Amino acid sequence: MLSVMASARHDPFARILNVDLVAVLVTALLPWSTSGVGIGMLVWLAALAATLELRPFLRSLQRPISLLPIALVALAAIGTLWSDASWSARLYAFSPATKLLFLPFLFYHFERSTRGLWVLVAFLASCTLLTAASWIVAIQPGLSLKEPGDPATYGIFVKNYIDQSQEFVLCTVVLAYPIITLLRDGKIREALLLTAVAANFILNMAFVVVSRTALVTLPVMLAVFAMAHLRWKTNLLLCLAAIALGALAWTASPHLRTTTERFTRDYRLYKELNEPTSIGLRLEFWEKSLRFFAEAPVIGHGTGSTRGLFEAAATGPAGLAQGHVIGNPHNQTLNVAVQWGMFGVVILYAMWFAHFSLFRGEGMAAWIGLMVVLQNIFSSLFNSHLFDFHEGWMYVLGVGVAGGTVLRARRTDSSGTDRS
Template sequence: MLSRRLRSPAAWSETVDWFAILTAASLPWSTSLAAIFNTLMLLCMLPFLDVRAFLQFLKRPICIAPIALVLLALVGTLWSDASWGARFYAVNPTVKLLVLPVLLYHFERSSRGRWVFVAFLVSCALLSVMSWLVAFYPDLSIKSDRVERGIFVKNYIDQSQEFTLCAVGLAYPIVMLLREKRYRLAGLLTALALSFFVNMVFVIVSRTALVTIPVMFGVFALLHLRWRSIAIISAALLVGAALAWQVSPQLRRTADTFASDYTRYVEKGEPTSMGLRIEFWRKSIGFFAEAPIKGHGTGSTRGLFEKVATPADQHRASSEVIGNPHNQTLNVAVQWGVIGVVVLYAIWILHLLLFRGDGLANYVGLLVVVQNVFTSLFNSHLFDFHEGWMYVIGVGVAGGMVIRAQQAETKMGEAGS
């Protein structure tokens, strides 16, 4: 029985599916487990990989763009002034993009893409429960520091990204179920979506999530709702937001930090969260202007910040040194100039265009890209481990499902004619 499965391409393909599912399920909890399952997934693809078909698939623009960014990072090591260790360390965040074409290729052929989405959703739902437990019983957290309330693993930014994607991602199936008059299941999913929002309102939420949630809901509404429904739901959301503002001190404190952080930075130069971002962006634009075409090279960012830091006053934002300017575009622009920015935006645009149709896969894929684009205004989320893998898995699985559906429609059209 075992030897038969080892010789079966279908069995190996099923194993790849399961490791993809386990990768998605483990991502909210553990970077190590996600990396292990992802490696096993890639290894299980090798025995029966159709190399010719795979290489042909890689010629598609949706595959060429992410591969081009990795190659640019490698080539960019040649003109960087950083140490070789720093150069190759800076290449590492881009390597995950090589998995994206692999997932697109596999899930074009697999029918289990939805299982990956369900695994991630269930895992995040369990994490939400754990977040509430940690909020009331902080000793349950496995983090050494207990500064972030309600965080069992990782940090509040990663958790907010997950909960936001799940909550807004459930909007599409809820609407579809309501149109089919399947009210019980729609009610269950609505309760699950609300549970994510309630957690963010009363436990902890990142400011990036507060900014991107309205954008993501706006994309959903414009694509999938009628104008009357948009008006009704918008009014309900405004009422809900006003109510949440009144009853949640945590939400008010998070929102208030926008103004207080900016004021303290402008008036006193304090290294507040927002003040540091403004300082990083201002300096990064200057670095980009010095080498606008090909940038300063891979891994050069920290050295550039060190040169312009003001160590005389260590308590001011201007003294901070960092290797990540907390903006994806500037992160790329400083290292690889306009060439890198063109490649980065090609990735986002090509993947947005991939998800132009209807259906769950198109909606999930579009939402993943939109979330990454807008959160990357405040962070380098395509290069960050957690958010970067959310993008790779989400676009890879959803994109493969979309390509599979397009091919099925083409075959049906050819058969009908």
């Protein structure tokens, strides 16, 4: 690698390879480190700067897939001007949106690179390694890097169970496409190998740890795969098999039963005793956020205003649901609507739609990008995942790398040659 980097001073192709290798490293670090991803993306941007051609890059910014993320970040920046929050709160709320500015650079670079799938495979390999770590710390909790003795860290080597579940769900559904393709091509061994990898993710979520958001998004994403790539008879058989396997997992896994039963238990505790359960708090946050949105429906209350609004609306002791104060309503649409009104919501949904439309078509890169967008949309019903660090970078890297790869394939198909 050092010789490649040294030769990059004179070889433009080696420079592009350097950018690709940094992207591979960053994506492999994503399941394990937050600081590594932040530093790595700055290094990636610096490496990209040495290869960037200004005019083609500026032309690429005119596409909606690039223009809309920039517009959302610009609105967040302008929104600081009419917010009543302190400037530290405004800047703190603005910061999570800035990662979207990497999308145009990722689209531009991977439209000219042939190594987009390297980056995506690196993420899959890293998550597969993380499942091994999860199994190990489930057996030996003392090996976890998290606080020992906390039940919430069971099966978690790094980060948290929500981030881990998001990764495992995405990898599981993404693997369905190559498995079916290999089976249709008669490559049974390769299909069985990938099936074993996918089963490893599913078993870990069933018997070690899984988030409730993952339990909602996984069936939706699998249903999209079935409708897009399978015949109705196959779908019927798979549906019956899924019901049977689900019943078996429910019977064999106390953890899975506990996780699903918490839906009704938490709702009952919130309604009857006003306890601040996970579901109860979300309902409380959403109800108040809708009121905040109704007060300023056009341009919102400004960047960073959310916590102050919740402080003013808090009633009763802090230990009860109505007394909780938060700066994030745990819903991406409401997070945007409270701060930037309908202007923000329109830009957010236009961006999601533009990115979704980019991945309509065949091919592994298109399938990965489609699943990344769908996962972010559905999981953002229960969280502000676009602005969260881990899930936000999953979206930016997944959409940016897969999107650039799809754009390159379309350009090559339309020209009949590869000009890069």
